[in-house]
Amino acid sequence: AQKVTQAQTEISVVEKEDVTLDCVYETRDTTYYLFWYKQPPSGELVFLIRRNSFDEQNEISGRYSWNFQKSTSSFNFTITASQVVDSAVYFCALGSGNTGKLIFGQGTTLQVKP
Amino acid sequence: EAEVAQSPRYKITEKSQAVAFWCDPISGHATLYWYRQILGQGPELLVQFQDESVVDDSQLPKDRFSAERLKGVDSTLKIQPAELGDSAMYLCASSPSWDTQYFGPGTRLTVL
Numbered sequence: 001a002q003k004v005t006q007a008q009t010e011i012s013v014v015e016k017e018d019v020t021l022d023c024v025y026e027t028r029d030t031t032y033y034l035f036w037y038k039q040p041p042s043g044e045l046v047f048l049i050r051r052n053s054f055d056e057q058n059e060i061s062g063r064y065s066w067n068f069q070k071s072t073s074s075f076n077f078t079i080t081a082s083q084v085v086d087s088a089v090y091f092c093a094l095g096s097g098n099t100g101k102l103i104f105g106q107g108t109t110l111q112v113k114p
Numbered sequence: 115e116a117e118v119a120q121s122p123r124y125k126i127t128e129k130s131q132a133v134a135f136w137c138d139p140i141s142g143h144a145t146l147y148w149y150r151q152i153l154g155q156g157p158e159l160l161v162q163f164q165d166e167s168v169v170d171d172s173q174l175p176k177d178r179f180s181a182e183r184l185k186g187v188d189s190t191l192k193i194q195p196a197e198l199g200d201s202a203m204y205l206c207a208s209s210p211s212w213d214t215q216y217f218g219p220g221t222r223l224t225v226l
Contacts (some may be wrong), residue, residue: 047214
């Protein structure tokens with residue numbers, strides 16, 4: 001069965017702190033994709049990153065970085081020097097390589113206080 | 115930048131009434147998805163279309179929900195009759211193939 005676990009329900013940090021959001025997944029597929037989406041209070045899901053199962057290279061985009069480790073089935077997301085605008089719900093999702101169907105985690109609510 | 119359009123953004127209805135949601139995907143995207151997101155949870159797939167054909171509707175409550183994408187472009191999701199438990203955000207997403215999905219703003223449904 002496919003499953004995504006985001007163990008952190010809520011995280012609260014003070015602006016400029018670094019914060020890491022954890023994501024652990026389960027799948028039997030050999031080809032799959034991993035995603036992070038941001039959902040601000042307006043409700044729209046904003047795409048942040050996609051990784052495929054054959055690419056374990058970590059990625060950095062500005063203040064965002066992602067650590068993909070197949071050995072531990074984890075795809076963690078770090079925000080460096082957090083800002084108030086980063087406050088949102090963040091979802092990790094697992095995509096089937098065969099159908100594209102996404103399985104989402106329960107989400108982590110990040111609150112960044114000024 | 116092209117976006118997925120959804121309407122209405124908000125819908126309040128009474129139990130047992132019929133409701134319909136509309137989605138217009140990004141032009142050229144063959145795959146269209148409808149998700150339901152209950153408050154405090156992650157989205158769950160209801161139905162997936164490839165052009166006008168249904169690829170996956172295994173989680174769609176077919177006794178009351180229906181979805182169509184007649185010309186392989188825009189899509190309609192209908193609930194009849196609505197129940198209290200249907201209150202949720204209904205999200206539409208589109209994808210050029212089976213990879214990155216781009217989401218619309220969603221329709222927030224409240225059933226009274």
